[in-house]
Every structure is written in C-alpha cells, then in structure tokens.
Amino acid sequence: MVSRLEPTTGARIAHLFGHELRRLASGWAWWGMLLVLAPLVGFGYVEAVRLYGEASVTALQSTELARGLTPLDGIAVPTFGAFYLATTLLFPFVAIRALGQDKESGALKLILQWPLPTALTVATKVLAVLVAWTIGLVVPLSALGHWLVSGGHLGFAETANLILGHGLYALTVCGIAFFAAALTETAASAAIVTLAITLGFWVLDFASGSGPEWLRLAGELSPTQALKQFERGLVSIPHVLGLAMLGVGSTALASLVLSPGLTVAKKVVRLGVGSGALALGLVLASVVSGSVDLSDDRRNSFDPADEAVLRQMSKGLEITLFLSRDDSRAREFQTNVLAKLRRLVPGLKVVWGDVGNTGPFGAAHDDRYGIVTYDYGGRRVESRSNSAREILPILHELASVTVVASDLPPYRGYPAVIDPTPAGLWFYGGLPVLVLLLGWRWSHGRRLPAHLRDL
Amino acid sequence: MIGLEVVGLGRCHGDTRVLADVDFDLRPGEIVGIIGPNGAGKTTLMECLVGLQPARTGVVRLDGIPIDPGARSAAMFYLPDGIMPWSDQPVWRVTGLFRDMHGSGRDREVTVLRRLELAPVLSKRVGELSKGYRRRLLLALALLTPQPILILDEPFDGFDLRQTLHVMELLREVAAERALLLSIHQLKDAERICDRLLLLDAGRRLGFGTLADLATHAGATKLDLEEVFLGLTA
Numbered sequence: 001m002v003s004r005l006e007p008t009t010g011a012r013i014a015h016l017f018g019h020e021l022r023r024l025a026s027g028w029a030w031w032g033m034l035l036v037l038a039p040l041v042g043f044g045y046v047e048a049v050r051l052y053g054e055a056s057v058t059a060l061q062s063t064e065l066a067r068g069l070t071p072l073d074g075i076a077v078p079t080f081g082a083f084y085l086a087t088t089l090l091f092p093f094v095a096i097r098a099l100g101q102d103k104e105s106g107a108l109k110l111i112l113q114w115p116l117p118t119a120l121t122v123a124t125k126v127l128a129v130l131v132a133w134t135i136g137l138v139v140p141l142s143a144l145g146h147w148l149v150s151g152g153h154l155g156f157a158e159t160a161n162l163i164l165g166h167g168l169y170a171l172t173v174c175g176i177a178f179f180a181a182a183l184t185e186t187a188a189s190a191a192i193v194t195l196a197i198t199l200g201f202w203v204l205d206f207a208s209g210s211g212p213e214w215l216r217l218a219g220e221l222s223p224t225q226a227l228k229q230f231e232r233g234l235v236s237i238p239h240v241l242g243l244a245m246l247g248v249g250s251t252a253l254a255s256l257v258l259s260p261g262l263t264v265a266k267k268v269v270r271l272g273v274g275s276g277a278l279a280l281g282l283v284l285a286s287v288v289s290g291s292v293d294l295s296d297d298r299r300n301s302f303d304p305a306d307e308a309v310l311r312q313m314s315k316g317l318e319i320t321l322f323l324s325r326d327d328s329r330a331r332e333f334q335t336n337v338l339a340k341l342r343r344l345v346p347g348l349k350v351v352w353g354d355v356g357n358t359g360p361f362g363a364a365h366d367d368r369y370g371i372v373t374y375d376y377g378g379r380r381v382e383s384r385s386n387s388a389r390e391i392l393p394i395l396h397e398l399a400s401v402t403v404v405a406s407d408l409p410p411y412r413g414y415p416a417v418i419d420p421t422p423a424g425l426w427f428y429g430g431l432p433v434l435v436l437l438l439g440w441r442w443s444h445g446r447r448l449p450a451h452l453r454d455l
Numbered sequence: 456m457i458g459l460e461v462v463g464l465g466r467c468h469g470d471t472r473v474l475a476d477v478d479f480d481l482r483p484g485e486i487v488g489i490i491g492p493n494g495a496g497k498t499t500l501m502e503c504l505v506g507l508q509p510a511r512t513g514v515v516r517l518d519g520i521p522i523d524p525g526a527r528s529a530a531m532f533y534l535p536d537g538i539m540p541w542s543d544q545p546v547w548r549v550t551g552l553f554r555d556m557h558g559s560g561r562d563r564e565v566t567v568l569r570r571l572e573l574a575p576v577l578s579k580r581v582g583e584l585s586k587g588y589r590r591r592l593l594l595a596l597a598l599l600t601p602q603p604i605l606i607l608d609e610p611f612d613g614f615d616l617r618q619t620l621h622v623m624e625l626l627r628e629v630a631a632e633r634a635l636l637l638s639i640h641q642l643k644d645a646e647r648i649c650d651r652l653l654l655l656d657a658g659r660r661l662g663f664g665t666l667a668d669l670a671t672h673a674g675a676t677k678l679d680l681e682e683v684f685l686g687l688t689a
Binding site: 005006007011012015016019022023026027102105106107109110112113114115116260261262263266448449451452455 | 505506507508509524525528529532533534535537538539540541542543544547548551552555556557558560561564565568569574577578596
C-alpha cells in the first residue's frame, strides 16, 4: 500500500476551494465580467453624481429641499443598480463555468470519486464563486470610496444593508446557475436556462404589477422584488430568508441531481421532494414577519411615539381601499402608509374593494372610488388621503389615544456637489487597464513549485 | 487471497439490457483486462462497478464483504477514457490537486511524474498537451490515488508501441501493490499485460479466465487472443 497522510475533510475543502478560485482567476469569464463592470458601474455612478449635484445646487439653498436628498437613493442604489445588471446577466456565466465545464470535460467523474460528499463539493464550489463575486465588489465600492473622499456622505448601516441585499441576490443567481448546470449537459444550455429563470423574474415583476392576486403573490417571491426592500434601507426578515433559501435550496437541488449512482427515477423523486420542500420553505418565509429599518431618513418608519401606539392596536385593524392597484394614489398609499403599518400593527387586514376591472379611469364615475376605510374596534372612519400625516391621527382616534410626537430631529439630507471627472477617468480608463494587466499577469504566472523544479 | 468479487452485475437503459448479470473477480496484485467489441458494455461495467452509474442487479464484495455503491470509491478509483479535465490549468497544478486531495505526498508525486516522463510539460496547460502526454497525465492522476483497486478505461490509447510497453512495465509494478482492472481495445496489448481476461459482448459475459482458459472455451487451436475473440464473438 502507498504510505500517505490522510487529509482531513477540512483540508480537502480548503484544497478544492483554492483550486476553484485559481480556475476562476484563470478563465476570462471572471476577468471579462470585471472588465465590463468597470464602465457599467462607472456610468451609473458618474451619472448619479452629476444628477445628484444638479439637484443639490438648489437644495443647498433650502433646508426643506435638502431633506429630499438621500445618498442611498441618489448615489448608492444607482451605482449598485449597474452591478445588479452584471450579477443578473454576466455572473451566471462565471458560476456555470465552475460546474458546467467539469461536466463537459469529464472532470466531474473524477471529482465525484474524491473522498468528499457531493453536497460539500458543490457547496465549496459555490463558496469560491461567491468569493469571486465579492472581489467584484471592488468596482462599486471604489465608486463609493470616491464619493466619501470627495466629501459625500453615506449612511454605514443602509449601505451595508444594500450590499447584503446584493450579496443574497448573487447567492440566488449562483444557486440557480449551479442547478441549471447540474440539470443540463453543456455550459451553453445551462446559461440559457439560468438567463431564462433570472429574466423570467423580470417578466414576473412586470406581470404581477397588474395581474391577478395569485400572480401578485408570486411576484412577492421574486428576488428582484426582494432586492427592492434592501434598496429602501429595510432588512426584511421574510425577504432575507426567501433569497437565502432560494440560493441555498437551488444549490442543494444541484447536489441532489449530481449525486452519482442514482437511477433517473430516483433522481426525479429526490428532485420532486427537494423542490417541494424548497417551495414550502419559500411560502413559509413569506409569512414570517419582522423587519428593521436601517435607512438614515427612517423612510420605512413613523415617529417612534406613533409606532408605540400602532404596536398596541391588537383588536384587528382592517383597511379597505376602493382604488385600482394601478392607480398612483394606491401605490403611494402602499409605500407611505401600508408598508409601514404592516411592520407595526398586529394582524393588520388589507382589503381591496371592488372597483371593477376598468382601472382608475373606468372607475372614475363611482362615487366611492378613492375612499379608504379604517375599521377598528367596531368603529369605522373613511378618508381619501394617502398621506401619513393625515391618516395617523385617524388611527389614533380609532385607538382612542393621544400621541405626543417625539423630539426626534428631522432628517437633514445630504446635498453635495461633487466633480465626477476623476471617477470617470478611473472607471473608463484606469480600472479597465488594471483589470487587463492583472488578468494577463495571472494567466502567465505559472512558476513551478520548488519540489518540481529539478525534475 | 480474496480481493474483489462481482456477482450478477446488471444494468438496463429503459427496456434495453446493457449489462446482463456479469460475474468476475479480481485478486490482489492481479491485472484483469476487459475486452469486447464496441458497445459491449465495458465502460458501463466499470462505471457501475465504481458506483458512478446505477446497477439494477448484482453484488460487489471486497474481501468477502459486500460494499454499497456509495462506499466503493473508497476501495477503487476509476479513470474514464476521453476526458480532458481542467484544461485551463497547468499540469503541475492538476497533479498537485490530486496529491493534496488524496494526501499522496510530494515524494510520491515526484516519483509518478518522473516515471511518466511528464517533466517537459509540467508548466503547460492541460488543454495544450498532445494526446500522449494527456494520457500520461491522466495515468499520473490515477497513480496518485490511494485506492487498492485501479480501474482504467483504455489506458494505452494514444501511446505508440514504445510508450505502451513503458506504461505496461509501470502498471505491472503498480500491480504489485494494487489490483488493476483495465478496459483494452487492442487485443495484442491485452494479451501482453493481462493475467486474466473478461470477454464481453452486448453486455453479456462470453468468457472469463486466463488466455488458456478462454482458448479452451472457444475451441481455439492456439493461444492467440484474436482467434479466441473471433471464436467467442462470432
């Protein structure tokens, strides 16, 4: 027998992880993504800085206008918006390569014989791909670095939350890509399947906006909808759980498909059970409540004194809206009032009144159109307002309480006029050249290790 | 001296039986060759044996103890034919990965690379290797694994005569420590290196034993594997 030192499972995982990272760095898929990211993110950032600066010129003269200028909306979200595009359209190719290429080249038949469980092998590959994605964060973070160095403001918690959201979204895309690669025979087929799913979420978002109730509920589970919560500075537990489950669940399904020695029938059964469990998990995650508002301007919250009262309204508040969902007033009501109430009022029930299927224009002849009714403790109040300032007193009246506003200082806003030219030079020139140089250097750095040099 | 026993290994693709209750055994230190025409089920047999493909029937025992498909990779390593793993990586990184995953040690890696004369191509990417060097690299990977049984699909494919003889000599040395199961297309090669032969056709075992056993079974006039092959597969 061959004398050897049996490596531990941890050591094997570390070797595989290093190998996967080296492979990612050896292939042009990852470097190509970084190369495209530079001008893409750069354009998003430079335009955001320009527009933010234009708005700030006026806002600097007015305290009220300044309050509307938040770096989260004005700078961070547009910059990461470009990164989101790259994660959706380019990152799947990087992820698929880690598994699809092994299937195509036959390496998978060797890997599956290694003394590592299939699930651990797949998880290690996913981890390496996510580390590669994280390195790509250097591009948008360099934009935010420029913003800070130039005197701009960023709220740490809301920015970190935004990055967390994009990280969870990347995990989801990666999981889907691995699942597609496990199901299909070639990397090209896997790419088509992955893009069909990720772009399908866009279609779902669009359709759920005006579609029937079941489609709206399905749309709530979409990763792009979940990401919007993070973009509003909200850590929403159901959305965090949903994204994490979709990513980890898809990865688990991939390892189920790849497990060697299974008949097609067994694979189908395993896949069916696994998919069912994942779907159930997603549904359960969607009914979990809990969220934390990390936004600097507390846009997802009411005044703390109002919130304390609303949390006590446990007799079952029912809100009925005689509005079409497409109506801008309904959308505004949902964002400014309903989203916040859902976070606070226990057992809140929202009913959409029958306004026909003709939309806001067709329903205009109905006198009740536009009314919102509030039922609580056997009392009812009607209002046509969609402003929290007018609605909160109604709710206080229903709860028979008087609220004294807290002395929380108002959000002051952060107007800033910053020259984006240096960032433009970095993103359109310096960074792409640096990526090309590093990519070239890595692909040519093949120095033999010491013990093989004298062979 | 028990080794590996395979009893009634069978596999179906839908209604088609691709492997029909194949029996054979492999003793420690022995080289058994699987021969047969194209589509005989040689690769299917090897992949079922190691647990990569599901077998419908059959028992595999190691030293008399049945082993489940999921546990077989601890006892045997299978090297498929026609693969080009990690083509974008230099050779030394690929051998280093196998060394690390199996804990083979640097000395063993150096010995294997030296014996397979891979030094000139260590810095080349796997995808840049000639067919012969690629085959040598794959053999090196197999030799860096610790399992007591090595299963190699077409180990001499891509080698010229001199290289084939050199690799045969090396495999004979390996067989002193491990048992080898080789799928061999070229009958002359099989005749040169194998102690016993398993002849398959259309998934069925047509014969198993030494060349002399097979010749008797085929009613051949001389100890010639080609004549045996033609006689039994007619």
